[in-house]
Amino acid sequence: MMTTSDVTTDARKVASSSAANLGEQPITAGELNATGVCAWFSGRLVLEDVDLFMERHAVTALIGPSGCGKSTFLRILNRMHETINGAQLAGTVELNGEDIYSPNQRATWVRRHIGMVFQRPNPFPAMSIEQNVLAGLRFNRIKTSSKADLVEEALTKAGLWTEVKDRLSNMGGALSGGQQQRLCIARALAVRPSVLLMDEPCSALDPASTLRIEETIADIKEEVTVVIVTHNMQQANRVSDNCAFFLSENGKPGHIVEVGSTVKMFSAPNDPRTLDYVNGRFG
Amino acid sequence: MSVLDEAPTSQSPLEPDQAEDTSPQRKPIKVRDFKPSDVLLLAVTAIAAYSIVWIIFDQLTLFSGEFGFVVTWIVVFLGMYWFINLQIYGRHMAVDRLLGGIVTIGAMCMILPLVLLIVYIFSKGLPLLSLNRFTQTQAGVGPLSPISAGGFLHAIVGTLEQVALAAIMGIPIAILTAIFLNEIGGRISSSVRIVVTAMSGTPAILAGVFIYSIWVLTVHDYSGFAASLALAILLLPTVTRGTEEVLRIVHNDLREASAALGAPDWRTVWSVVLPTARSGLVTSILLGVAVSIGETAPLIMTVFGAQVMNTNPFHNPQAALPLVVYQEIKLPQKSAVALGYTASLVLFILVFTIFVLARILGSTWLQNTLRGRGKGKGARLDGDVEEELFSVALAPAMSFGSGEADVDLGYHYRPDQEDPT
Ligand SMILES: Nc1ncnc2c1ncn2[C@@H]1O[C@H](COP(=O)(O)OP(=O)(O)OP(=O)(O)O)[C@@H](O)[C@H]1O
Ligand SMILES: [Mg+2]
Numbered sequence: 001m002m003t004t005s006d007v008t009t010d011a012r013k014v015a016s017s018s019a020a021n022l023g024e025q026p027i028t029a030g031e032l033n034a035t036g037v038c039a040w041f042s043g044r045l046v047l048e049d050v051d052l053f054m055e056r057h058a059v060t061a062l063i064g065p066s067g068c069g070k071s072t073f074l075r076i077l078n079r080m081h082e083t084i085n086g087a088q089l090a091g092t093v094e095l096n097g098e099d100i101y102s103p104n105q106r107a108t109w110v111r112r113h114i115g116m117v118f119q120r121p122n123p124f125p126a127m128s129i130e131q132n133v134l135a136g137l138r139f140n141r142i143k144t145s146s147k148a149d150l151v152e153e154a155l156t157k158a159g160l161w162t163e164v165k166d167r168l169s170n171m172g173g174a175l176s177g178g179q180q181q182r183l184c185i186a187r188a189l190a191v192r193p194s195v196l197l198m199d200e201p202c203s204a205l206d207p208a209s210t211l212r213i214e215e216t217i218a219d220i221k222e223e224v225t226v227v228i229v230t231h232n233m234q235q236a237n238r239v240s241d242n243c244a245f246f247l248s249e250n251g252k253p254g255h256i257v258e259v260g261s262t263v264k265m266f267s268a269p270n271d272p273r274t275l276d277y278v279n280g281r282f283g
Numbered sequence: 284m285s286v287l288d289e290a291p292t293s294q295s296p297l298e299p300d301q302a303e304d305t306s307p308q309r310k311p312i313k314v315r316d317f318k319p320s321d322v323l324l325l326a327v328t329a330i331a332a333y334s335i336v337w338i339i340f341d342q343l344t345l346f347s348g349e350f351g352f353v354v355t356w357i358v359v360f361l362g363m364y365w366f367i368n369l370q371i372y373g374r375h376m377a378v379d380r381l382l383g384g385i386v387t388i389g390a391m392c393m394i395l396p397l398v399l400l401i402v403y404i405f406s407k408g409l410p411l412l413s414l415n416r417f418t419q420t421q422a423g424v425g426p427l428s429p430i431s432a433g434g435f436l437h438a439i440v441g442t443l444e445q446v447a448l449a450a451i452m453g454i455p456i457a458i459l460t461a462i463f464l465n466e467i468g469g470r471i472s473s474s475v476r477i478v479v480t481a482m483s484g485t486p487a488i489l490a491g492v493f494i495y496s497i498w499v500l501t502v503h504d505y506s507g508f509a510a511s512l513a514l515a516i517l518l519l520p521t522v523t524r525g526t527e528e529v530l531r532i533v534h535n536d537l538r539e540a541s542a543a544l545g546a547p548d549w550r551t552v553w554s555v556v557l558p559t560a561r562s563g564l565v566t567s568i569l570l571g572v573a574v575s576i577g578e579t580a581p582l583i584m585t586v587f588g589a590q591v592m593n594t595n596p597f598h599n600p601q602a603a604l605p606l607v608v609y610q611e612i613k614l615p616q617k618s619a620v621a622l623g624y625t626a627s628l629v630l631f632i633l634v635f636t637i638f639v640l641a642r643i644l645g646s647t648w649l650q651n652t653l654r655g656r657g658k659g660k661g662a663r664l665d666g667d668v669e670e671e672l673f674s675v676a677l678a679p680a681m682s683f684g685s686g687e688a689d690v691d692l693g694y695h696y697r698p699d700q701e702d703p704t
Contacts, residue, residue, distance in 0.1 A: 109545065110545075111542060112544065115544070124555055124559070126561065136544040140545050184540070187540075191544060
C-alpha cells in the first residue's frame with residue numbers, strides 16, 4: 001500500500017520491496033488534490049486556476065463541452081501534460097498529500113501509480129494480448145508469482161476475459177475496437193494503480209461493453225480512485241459520486257464552474273449554466 | 284454481446300460461429316476473382332495482339348526494331364484487352380482490367396532489368412563455377428595454371444569480415460542516431476539531420492580517400508579494418524535515414540500508452556517503438572548492408588586486394604569480392620575476364636544468402652517460435668538477459684538527451700525464481 005512516506009522513496013526500492021508479490025500486495029485508493037492548476041499550450045492559457053479534490057473510494061466525473069480543457073486537466077494529474085512540446089503548467093497536484101510535481105518526484109513513478117486510459121484504444125501491436133496486460137509490470141520491473149492469475153483477474157475486471165481466454169497469445173491489434181479498449185483498461189489495472197484516469201473510455205464502445213465498463217468502475221472504486229471524463233450525461237450520472245463542470249466561454253481559458261455531489265449537480269445545481277448543460281440545453 | 288458472455292451460465296459464443304464455418308451451403312464469394320477462363324482470355328488476347336503487330340510491323344510496313352515491336356505490341360494488347368472485356372463484362376470491369384494490365388506491365392518493366400541482370404550473371408559466371416571457388420584461394424595460381432584452378436575463399440572471407448565490421452560499427456550508431464533524431468529531438472537534432480543528409484550524398488570514392496589519408500597513411504598498413512571504416516561511413520546515413528522513417532510511422536499513441544504505464548523513455552523505445560517497427564528496421568539494416576557489400580571504390584585504397592588468404596582484418600591487405608571482380612575483368616586475358624564473371628556470381632550468391640538469412644532471423648515466425656517455449660505462461664516477460672543488457676546500453680544514451688532516464692547501472696539481473704519456464 002502507498003503511504004505518504006513511500007512517496008519520497010526511490011521508485012525501484014518500492015518496486016522491489018513492496019511489490020515482491022503483486023497479487024498479495026494490499027491496495028488502497030489514493031486521494032488527489034489539485035490546487036490552482038493552470039495550463040498553457042505554446043504560451044496560450046487554456047486552463048485557469050482549477051481547484052479540485054478527488055476523494056478516495058469515489059468516482060469523480062469531469063464534464064463540459066468540447067475544448068474546455070478536461071483532457072488537459074486529466075493529463076496534468078499524471079504528468080502526461082509535460083510530454084507535449086510547448087506545454088506548460090502551474091499549480092500543485094498532491095497524491096495522498098505529496099506533491100507529484102516536486103523536483104525529487106519521478107514522472108515515471110507518478111504515472112505508474114496514477115494510471116490512464118485514453119480515448120483512442122492503443123494496445124501495443126507487437127505484443128500478444130497477455131503481454132499487453134503484463135506490459136506495465138514489465139516496464140516497472142515488478143515481479144509477480146502468478147502471471148496467469150493476474151492476467152485473468154485484470155481481463156475479468158475489464159470484462160474481456162471470456163472473449164479472449166482461448167487466444168491470449170494472439171496479437172493485441174487483432175481485436176475489435178471495443179475489445180482493444182477493454183484490453184487497455186485491463187493493462188492499466190494490472191499494475192494496480194491507486195488512481196485511474198479515464199478520458200472518454202467508452203466513446204469507442206457499444207452499449208453492452210459500456211455497461212460492462214461502468215460495472216467495472218463501480219467494482220474497482222474501493223481499491224482505486226477513478227477520475228473519468230465523459231460526454232455522456234447519463235453515464236456521468238450513473239457512475240460518478242462527484243461531478244465537476246468545466247467550461248470555457250467565448251475563447252476564455254477553461255475553468256471549473258461548479259463542483260459537487262453528482263446527485264446535487266444533476267438535480268439542483270447552484271449555477272444555471274450547469275443545469276442547462278446537464279439537461280443538454282447547452283454546449 | 285459482452286455482458287451476456289460474462290455471465291458464467293451463458294453458453295460459449297463460439298458455437299454458432301463454428302457451426303456456420305462447417306456449413307456446406309455457405310461459400311464465401313470472391314471479389315475480383317480471376318478465373319481460369321480469364322487466364323485463357325488474357326493469353327489469347329496477347330497472342331492475337333502479337334500476330335496483328337507481326338503482320339503490320341514485319342509484313343505490311345517497313346518498320347523494324349525489337350523495341351518498337353514490343354511497344355506496339357503492348358499498346359495493341361491493352362486496346363484489345365479493354366475491348367474484349369468491354370464486350371464480355373461491361374464498362375467497369377473493362378476499365379478495371381485495363382488499369383490492372385497497365386500496372387502489371389509497369390511492374391514487369393521494373394523487374395525485367397533485374398531478371399536480365401541475374402540471367403546474364405548466371406550465364407556468364409556459371410560455366411566456371413565449381414565447388415573449389417568457395418573452398419580455395421588464388422594462392423599459387425599463375426597465368427600458366429589451368430582456368431579451373433583456385434577460388435575466391437580469401438575474397439569471401441575478406442568481404443564478410445569487412446562488411447561485418449562495418450555493420451558492427453555503423454549500424455548501432457545509425458540506429459542510436461535515428462532514435463536520437465526521432466525520439467529525443469531537441470535543438471541540435473536539425474543540424475544532425477542536415478549532416479546525415481549530406482553524408483548520404485558522399486561519393487564512395489571520397490570515403491575511401493578519407494580513410495586512406497587519415498588511417499592507411501598514418502599506420503602505414505592496408506587492412507580490412509580500414510575498408511570497414513570506409514564502408515561504415517557509407518552505410519551510416521542509409522541506415523539512419525531508413526530507421527528514422529520507420530520510427531516516424533510508429534503511432535504516437537503507443538508512446539503515450541507506454542509512458543502512462545510508468546515506462547521510462549528508453550524502455551518505451553526498446554519495448555514498444557522498436558518491436559513495433561521491427562520489420563522495417565530489418566529492411567533498413569539490410570539496405571545498409573547492401574550498400575556496403577557492393578561498394579568497390581573505397582576498397583581500392585583501403586584493403587588493396589590480395590591473392591592469398593588473410594584472415595586477420597586488422598593487418599595487411601585483404602581480398603574482397605567486388606575488388607576481385609573489378610581487378611579480373613580489367614585484365615586482358617579472356618580467362619581472367621571469365622573468372623571475373625564467376626566472382627560476380629559468387630558475390631551475388633553471397634548477398635542473396637545474407638538477405639534470406641536476415642529475413643528469416645527478423646521474421647515474426649522465428650520470434651514467436653523462440654518465445655513459444657513458455658507459451659501461455661507469459662514467458663520472457665521479466666528478467667530477460669538480452670533486455671537488461673540493452674537497457675544498460677540504451678539508457679545512458681537516452682538520458683543524455685532527455686534529462687530523465689530511469690537507469691541504474693548497478694542494477695543486477697535477478698532471474699525470477701518463480702517463473703515456470
Ligand atoms: N497538443 C495541443 N496543442 C495545442 N493546443 C492544444 C493541444 N491539446 C489541446 N489544446 C487546446 O487546449 C484546449 C483544451 O483542450 P482539451 O483537449 O483539454 O479539451 P477537452 O475538454 O478534452 O475537449 P474534448 O471534450 O473535445 O476532448 C483546447 O482549446 C485545445 O485547442
Ligand atoms: Mg478530450
